[in-house]
Amino acid sequence: MKKTKLTLAIGFAIALAACSQQPQQQLPAGVKLIEQSAPSTGIHIPYKKYQLDNGLTVVVHEDNSDPLVHVDVTYHVGSAREEAGKSGFAHFFEHMMFQGSENVADEQHFKIVTESGGNLNGTTNNDRTNYFETVPANQLEKMLWLEADRMGFLLDAVTEKKFEVQRETVKNERGQRIDNQPYGRLFERVSEAMFPQGHPYSWPIIGYMDDLNRANVNDVKAFFLRWYGPNNATLTIGGDVKAEDILPLVNKYFGTIPRGPQVTDAAKQLWSLPDTRYISMEDNVHLPLLYISFPTVYANHKDEAALDILSEILGNGNNSLLYKNLVKTQLAVQAQVSHPCRELSCEFSLYALPNPGAGKNLADIEKIIRDSLLEFEQRGVTDDDLLKVKAKMEANSIFGLQSVSGKVSQLAASQTFKGKPDTIADDIARYNAVSKEDVMRVYQTYLKGKHSVVMSVVPRGQKALIAHADTFTPAKRDFGGPSTTKAEDLQVRKATDSFDRSKQPVAGANPAVGLPQTWTTDLGNGIQVLGSQSLETPTTSLLLKIPVGAYAESADKAGITSLMAGLMNESTKNYSTEQMSLELEKLGSSISFSSSDSYVEVFVSSLSKHLPRTLVLLEEKLRNPAFSAEDFARVQQQVLQGMQHAEKTPAYLAAQKFNGLLYEGSIAALPNEGTMASVSTLTAADIQNWYQQWFKPAGGQLIVVSDLPQDKVSAELKAQLADWQGQAPAIQVSTGALKAAPATIYLVDKPDAPQSEIRIGKRSLTQDISGEFYKAGLMNYVLGGTFNSRINLNLREDKGYTYGARAGFSGDKYAGVYTASAAVRADATVDSIRQFLNEINQFREQGIKDDELAFMRLAINQADALKYETPNAKLGFMAQILEFNLTPDFVRERNQIVSSISKEEINALAKKHLDTKDMVILVVGDAKTLEPQLAELGMPVKRL
Known part of the structure; x- marks a missing residue:
């Protein structure tokens, strides 16, 4: 199906994809070429960047590998552009932008895109709001018409009724995602303590509901007029297009939309907390949680990459210090470190969920985390620390190029925040440049001896578990009564056109879509192999399905397949969990086991240059799982605690109870992960016996998608898997009869x-x-x-x-x-x-x-x-x-x-x-x- 191949670098010696001025092509009046990417042998996304007279930035990526296009409109406005007392407006407008505009009827945006064979969505974060569609290539003009209409012709369609309905929808979203979720208010509370009062990151993206209740329809219209002009937006189009063909359409639909008020970037500055701020809350949770967060830099700061690598060393993966000191020792069910960055701020955050059986409160966990930081000072940075992070960066960059939507999203974000659409090579280069000394320096600069926010979330009635008495109380928010903003206060902009925007563009014929060409091979052990060559990226993905799952279990052993799959992600007879993880991380590869009703599924992802070594590790995992007592005890506890945590999640609880009603008395009524009663009684010997009986290749299915030719992939698969033999017993499945009463x-x-x-x-x-x-x-x-x-x-x-x-x-x-x-x-x-x-x-x-x-x-x-x-x-x-x-x-x-x-x-x-x-x-x-x-x-x- 693919018609072209994207050239990618295989190693880390990357030539930066520089931008260069090109001879001016014949462009529509009002459109100018700003730059286009120069040819490069490195990892890059080719593009051409233009600007309309009204300030709209247009980025085009030409890729005819599939007959589709992805359209993204990113506005440089998020919750950080809001005012104190008017929180949630950016997210609210994400909803309003789907409610119809002057020439698009109510509820028709989703309908038009869906019946065009496409999908769509919009998202809001602190710093930007984006709207995007992926559609067959013949539908592009219709998408441009839709996006232009809500950019330039939205406000007359924003009625009081729509405003009220979407206000209720946002409240429901907050209820579902935040207020009715375990730990749902964690980040809201941490942000209130982390940032100074009035800082744009101090309130939640979804906003405070009393702010939305206080607002009227004219407030949100004013917010739109301030921030949703073409000069504060980037339109990115990628896929089966040619820039010279689509620029007249872009100019037709967007060119007459008036420029909005001037927008300048917010000032970036580093700051530190004056003291360590302990905060806490009781919540409807099973496990207490400790969350420690330090302010660091801001996105694209020179120290961001080194801080990211530090976070990997301290708390990401099975070789991290928090894993060693908390998870492996079973003091915590989970522990991790992250360094998320936003336009104005990054935070270095460490969290842990203690294992109740360990008898530790959150003060104990905090001490272990802080001792782990001191241990890092003594341990330092190893060659493998740098190697695995850089391998991960290369792999993620290449895998990110597998879809046109992924490439367009990267171009849009880089243009919005860096002023340059393609920065993949720049990003890889800055991570490659990080030294051991850099990592130690950022630790000394931003963590050692620095103040942080320490958040304790504990089950209701268990306040004694918190790490420390609260030392910080956020300032009271009181912004008065209902808004008095009037319609006459708005400075409305109107476009003047020479064509009828009310006429929806008519799409041409559907593009011909070729089915993937497939091949088969025989491993001689009962595994069916179906493969396909995909030339767009130098990657290989495999899905191996072994025919054993929850349906093979009895009620007293429910969850045994899921637990076995979890343990197959751990140590083998020849590799500890840590050694196996390190080997995979240095390749930028992943191997993941999971289970379902009917199968154990093994997903393998690898750069094709590392496929032989990745398959060696896969064979080791398949045939030599250790099922050690230490791994078993840890994973069993994680499963048991996970069950009790999940019971606090309403959607999970509803799904499990409903399934139980429909299939009561059969194995189908029980969760794939089992029950507290069944999993508690399983032993490592049970897992070993189950593996010996059921985990056999005969009847298995192996699906492969790779840029490598069939003969190369087949040879590698046969070399590692052909001598794995065996067949499991036949499975007899019964789902019983309905026992629950209908109409009840x-x-x-x-x-x-x-x-x-x-x-x-x-x-x-x-x-x-x-x-x-x-x-x-x-x-x-x-x-x-x-x-x-x-x-x-x-x-x-x-x-x-x-x-x-x-x-x-x-x-x-x-x-x-x-x-x-x-x-x-x-x-x-x-x-x-x-x-x-x-x-x-x-x-x-x-x-x-x-x-x-x-x-x-x-x-x-x-x-x-x-x-x-x-x-x-x-x-x-x-x-x-x-x-x-x-x-x-x-x-x-x-x-x-x-x-x-x-x-x-x-x-x-x-x-x-x-x-x-x-x-x-x-x-x-x-x-x-x-x-x-x-x-x-x-x-x-x-x-x-």
């Missing part, structure tokens, strides 16, 4: 929860590729399978009850379910259930509408260009071929089904599969409030 509400208590998790559904079809399961998914698409589905538009966009609601079929070869789900405002729980049931019943009774059927067909069949772009996407596609014994032509068969399925067939499927009288309802929320309210629905309510 099962209630799980989560005291004082600000939101309720809702699950409504039934046992349903097992998975197939082009049969009734697939067709049922097409039927459900407009009901609950996309952003513009009936369910989501009702509960999120119309009612403001939730951040997102959905419904769909899921399954495997043995079991399947239909589930409708959402996390909703606690006070909207009863009506949310009512709305779910109404939407499902109405769809079942009245069927799909003609325009909905057309939308579904366009959305699914035009998305082919996005399905096989990256190696990982190819792995997933090819894994289906092996698991279901298909030929690649199954894609064309499914496309034909989408094109030809009739309204009558869809409606018959709805009648058959969407009877709510057969559905079970589960609610996780505050039972004392909800139980009497749920009775209003006229169904039995049972406590779980």
Whole structure:
């Protein structure tokens, strides 16, 4: 499928991709070429950079390897541009920008992109907001029209009603992601203590809800007018395009949008804390958490790279000091160090979750962490410390070039914050230049003897576990009553055009999309191998699936496969965990084991030049796991503590309880990781015996995507894996019969929860590729399978009850379910259930509408260009071929089904599969409030 090959350096001797002035090409009036990348043999992303007269920066990356384009508009505005008392506006506008504009009707942005065969989103951080779409190449003009309309023609469409609905949606998002999550307010509290009052990083990105409640619609309009001008934005387009062809379109749609107010970069300055600030909070958590954070530099400061390497040495991976002193000793379930950087500030942060069995409070953990810093002073920096970080940097840079969206995102961010689109070579060079002395110097400068914020989060009622009594209280926030900003205060800008913007551009013919070319080989041990060559990056990705999973287990041994997979990430007979990790890190490779219902899955990622050595290590992990007593005790405790932690997470709790209701009495009812009872009784000998019995190659599936030719990959695979032999027993799977009562509400208590998790559904079809399961998914698409589905538009966009609601079929070869789900405002729980049931019943009774059927067909069949772009996407596609014994032509068969399925067939499927009288309802929320309210629905309510 790929038509070109991106040339990449293999080693670290990188020639910097310099920018040079080129002869001026014939450009539209009002567009000038600023620079374009010079040819380079190093790791780089070719680009051309232009600027329109209104200040809009345009970056174009030409890459015809796939018939798709990625469009990104990045505005240099995030929460750091807000004023004290007006927090959350940047994030709020991320929501408002999807609500329609002057020439794009309400709720149509998602619909237009989706039916174009694309995907889209927007994100906000402290320093920027971006909006992006990936679509087939023929849809580019439509995307430019959409993005230009919300840049230049948004405000007249921002109504009071939309403002109120999206304000509720943001509250729901905060409830779901922060207030109803374990440790959800950690970073908010740390930021309040870390930064001076009024500093733009001192408030959360999502904002304080009292600030949003105080605001009116004119406040957010004023924020838009201040920051969302073309002169504060970068439009980046990458993919199957030519700059000379698309610049007239860019100029047509964006060129007449008036420039906004002048924007200057915020001043960057280093600062230190005047004292160590201890803060604490009680939370609905299982494990206490200690978080220590030091202020350091700011993004792209000369010391950033050395501080990043220091963080790797202290707390990343199995060779770090915190792992050695806390995790390996089982004093902590988890411990890590990070050095995240933003435009104005970086923080060096260390955290740990103590193991309850160790009997340590957070003061003890703090001492061990500080002793580890002193140990680093004595230990110093080794050659391997530098080598593995630099290998990781090279590998990450190359793997980041596998998708056009990845390349465009890098270009957009680098242009926004560095004024130069492609800085990959610069970044690699600055990490390569870091010396041992540099790492020691930054430790002495920013950590040793310096003040920090120390945050203790403890379970409710266990205040005695905190590291230290609080020594800091944030200043009280009081910014008065409701805003008085008026419409007449706004300085509105208007574009003047010579064409009709209300006319949506018509896309040309869909680009032809070739299926990945595949090859097979025989290892002689029962493993089916399916491979494909992908020339875009010099990388190899493998997915090995061994046919043993949770379905092979008995209830008393539930979780044994998951625990075995976890231990196979640890030591082997010839390598300690630390030695194996170091060997992989020095290659920039990774090998990861995990388990599912039916398989143990092994994912391998390697630069192709290191594939032979990576496969040697893979063979060692596959055939010689140590299952040592020390590893077993540590990993078992991590699993047990993880279970208890997960029980505090509402979405996890709802998923597990709902699954338990549907499959009660069978192995399918139990989590893949097992239960407290089952995992607690497992032994290292059990794991060894399970491995000996079940972990066999026969029946395995190996999928490979590499830039290397078939003969080279086949030879390497056979050299390492061909003499691994054996076959496991056949697996007999039974999922039992439904025992839960349909049309019944099962209630799980989560005291004082600000939101309720809702699950409504039934046992349903097992998975197939082009049969009734697939067709049922097409039927459900407009009901609950996309952003513009009936369910989501009702509960999120119309009612403001939730951040997102959905419904769909899921399954495997043995079991399947239909589930409708959402996390909703606690006070909207009863009506949310009512709305779910109404939407499902109405769809079942009245069927799909003609325009909905057309939308579904366009959305699914035009998305082919996005399905096989990256190696990982190819792995997933090819894994289906092996698991279901298909030929690649199954894609064309499914496309034909989408094109030809009739309204009558869809409606018959709805009648058959969407009877709510057969559905079970589960609610996780505050039972004392909800139980009497749920009775209003006229169904039995049972406590779980």
